Amino acid sequence: MRGTLKYRLYRSKHNRVLVGRIEYASEIWNHFVALCRRYYRLYGTYPGYYKLKRHLTKLKRQRRFQHWNEVGSQAAQMVIKRLDLSYQAYFDYKTGKRSRVGLPSFKKRTKYPSFTLTQAGWKYLGANRMRIGSRTFKFVLCREVTGEIKTVTIKRDRCGDLWLCLCVVESAAPPTPHEEVMHPVGMDFGLKTFLTLSDGSEIESPLFFKEGQVEIARLNRALSRKRKASRHWRAARGRLARAHRRIAWKRRDWFFKTAHDLCDCFDFIGIEDLCLKGMQRLWGSSVNDLAFGEFVEVLRYVCHKRGVVLGQVERSYPSSKRCSQCGAVNEKLTLSDRHWRCVCGVVHDRDANASVNIRDRAWSLSQGTVRPGVARRVPLEGRIPLF
Numbered sequence: 001m002r003g004t005l006k007y008r009l010y011r012s013k014h015n016r017v018l019v020g021r022i023e024y025a026s027e028i029w030n031h032f033v034a035l036c037r038r039y040y041r042l043y044g045t046y047p048g049y050y051k052l053k054r055h056l057t058k059l060k061r062q063r064r065f066q067h068w069n070e071v072g073s074q075a076a077q078m079v080i081k082r083l084d085l086s087y088q089a090y091f092d093y094k095t096g097k098r099s100r101v102g103l104p105s106f107k108k109r110t111k112y113p114s115f116t117l118t119q120a121g122w123k124y125l126g127a128n129r130m131r132i133g134s135r136t137f138k139f140v141l142c143r144e145v146t147g148e149i150k151t152v153t154i155k156r157d158r159c160g161d162l163w164l165c166l167c168v169v170e171s172a173a174p175p176t177p178h179e180e181v182m183h184p185v186g187m188d189f190g191l192k193t194f195l196t197l198s199d200g201s202e203i204e205s206p207l208f209f210k211e212g213q214v215e216i217a218r219l220n221r222a223l224s225r226k227r228k229a230s231r232h233w234r235a236a237r238g239r240l241a242r243a244h245r246r247i248a249w250k251r252r253d254w255f256f257k258t259a260h261d262l263c264d265c266f267d268f269i270g271i272e273d274l275c276l277k278g279m280q281r282l283w284g285s286s287v288n289d290l291a292f293g294e295f296v297e298v299l300r301y302v303c304h305k306r307g308v309v310l311g312q313v314e315r316s317y318p319s320s321k322r323c324s325q326c327g328a329v330n331e332k333l334t335l336s337d338r339h340w341r342c343v344c345g346v347v348h349d350r351d352a353n354a355s356v357n358i359r360d361r362a363w364s365l366s367q368g369t370v371r372p373g374v375a376r377r378v379p380l381e382g383r384i385p386l387f
Contacts, residue, residue, distance in 0.1 A: 267308055
C-alpha cells in the first residue's frame with residue numbers, strides 16, 4: 001500500500017538552499033511553458049514529454065542554465081513530468097474525458113510549491129534526519145517513518161514553512177475485509193446536516209471556516225492596509241496564511257476522528273458519488289466549508305487501514321426520489337421538499353430515506369467481494385462520543 005508521510009522541517013539557515021532549489025524548479029517550469037507555447041505557434045502541436053526532456057539535458061550544458069544542475073537531474077525531469085501531466089489533463093478535457101482543465105500557465109517563483117527527488121539526491125539517516133544533497137536537515141518526528149521510501153518531496157506552503165513529504169510503500173498487508181457484513185450503514189451528505197446515517201443518527205459538522213470568519217476578515221483588513229511587497233505586508237500575509245492553515249488542520253483532524261468512529265461501529269459503509277463542482281456553483285462557500293470530497297478521501301484511507309468495506313453508489317442513482325419501502329420513484333420531488341409521501345402511503349424524511357437507499361444500493365453493488373450476513377441496527381448512542 002502506498003502512502004505519504006508529511007513532516008515539517010525545522011527552521012534553519014540551510015533551508016535557504018531548499019528554497020533556492022524550489023525557485024530554480026519554477027524557472028524550469030516557466031521556461032518550458034513558454035517553449036511549448038512557442039512550439040505550438042510554429043508547428044501546431046505539442047512537442048511531447050521525451051522531446052522536452054532531451055531539450056532540458058541540452059540546456060543544462062549551457063553556461064546560461066548551469067544553475068539548473070543544483071536542482072538535480074531527476075528533480076528537473078520531474079518538473080517536465082508535471083508539465084506533461086498537466087498538458088495530458090488538458091487534452092483529456094478537450095476530448096471530453098474529464099471535467100474542465102485549463103492550459104498550464106506561468107507561476108511566480110514565490111508561489112511555486114515543491115520539487116521531487118526520486119532515486120538519487122537524498123538519504124534517510126534514521127530518526128529525524130534526512131540528507132538532501134550534501135546537507136543534513138532535521139524534521140519534526142511526529143510519527144515513525146514506516147515502509148520503504150520511494151520519493152522525497154520538499155514542499156513550501158504559503159506560510160513559508162518547508163515540509164518533507166515521503167512517499168512510502170508499506171510492506172504489511174492491510175486487514176482483510178470481514179466475510180460477513182453484520183453492521184452495514186449508508187450515509188447521505190447534506191448542507192444542513194453533514195451526514196445522515198441509515199440507522200437514524202445524524203452527524204453535524206462544525207463549520208470551521210464560519211467559526212474563524214471574524215479572524216479571517218480582521219487579518220484581511222490588516223493586509224489590505226499594508227503597502228504591497230513591503231516587510232509588514234509579508235508579515236501580515238503570513239499571519240493570514242497561518243489562520244487559514246489552522247482552519248484546514250482543524251477540519252482534517254475532525255475528519256479523521258469521525259472516520260475512525262464510523263469504522264468502530266460499522267463494517268460496511270455506503271456513500272454516494274456527488275457532483276461537487278455543481279454543488280459549489282449552487283451553494284458556494286457552504287459546500288467548500290463542509291469539504292465532503294476531502295472527507296471521502298480520508299474515509300477511504302481509514303477504511304482501507306481498518307479492513308472496513310467502503311461502497312460507492314453511482315451518481316445517476318435516484319437515492320432521494322426512490323422509496324426505500326416499495327421502490328417507487330417520485331419524479332416530482334424537488335430540493336425544497338424535505339418530507340414526501342410515497343404512493344404506498346409511507347411518509348419519508350428526504351435524507352433518512354436517501355441513506356437507506358444508498359446502503360442497499362452500495363451493498364448490492366459489492367456482492368462480488370462481500371457476503372452479507374444478518375444485518376441489524378447498531379445504535380450510536382453511547383458508542384461514538386464525538387457525534
